[in-house]
Amino acid sequence: MAERDRNPRGTPGGIIASAAFNYALKFFEYAAAKYPELGKCEIEIRHASLQAATVVSTLIQQERRSPEDAKELYAHVSRGFPPSARHRCLAAIRNLSVYLLKADRDALGPDEIPSLASLAGVDDKQLANALAVWLGGVIMDKWTLGEADKPAAAAMARSAWTSAIMIGRMLQAKGK
Numbered sequence: 001m002a003e004r005d006r007n008p009r010g011t012p013g014g015i016i017a018s019a020a021f022n023y024a025l026k027f028f029e030y031a032a033a034k035y036p037e038l039g040k041c042e043i044e045i046r047h048a049s050l051q052a053a054t055v056v057s058t059l060i061q062q063e064r065r066s067p068e069d070a071k072e073l074y075a076h077v078s079r080g081f082p083p084s085a086r087h088r089c090l091a092a093i094r095n096l097s098v099y100l101l102k103a104d105r106d107a108l109g110p111d112e113i114p115s116l117a118s119l120a121g122v123d124d125k126q127l128a129n130a131l132a133v134w135l136g137g138v139i140m141d142k143w144t145l146g147e148a149d150k151p152a153a154a155a156m157a158r159s160a161w162t163s164a165i166m167i168g169r170m171l172q173a174k175g176k
Helices: 012-034 036-040 043-065 067-079 083-101 124-140 150-173
Strands: none
Touching (some): 012 036, 012 043, 043 083, 043 150
16 A cells, blocks of 8 residues: 555545644634633643534535535544544544434444434534534533623634535545
């Protein structure tokens, strides 16, 4: 196998994982001054959680765009993370996925990301609200968002959704 084939960065899953991580870094750099309360959470949890929200948003958007092509992305994403981050990132993706699907995590196989096809028809606003609540719960430790918490949680959700749009464009440009 060629060295390039072993590098997940050039694969669709690698593109998604890498771009989602980069967008998470950029968001938290921006948010440091505007939402200092987000800095209370461990950096690894913050990054993995927003990266997971971006990956899940990307998969949902790809399900909308081309359900047949999206099926292949799930396996690519599972293999797209560097080994040092794979467990943490996949755990966050799986946690968010089962949260959104209201599914049983124990029913998943190892490293399996459940199909998000059923969420492709859900209204964007409803998805954004669900992402905001999950991100607020995981990153801010507030599963019931008060008025003071909603702007930061909503900003994270918007960032994930917008980043997913940009990742979708990257995938289209690569012919994926």
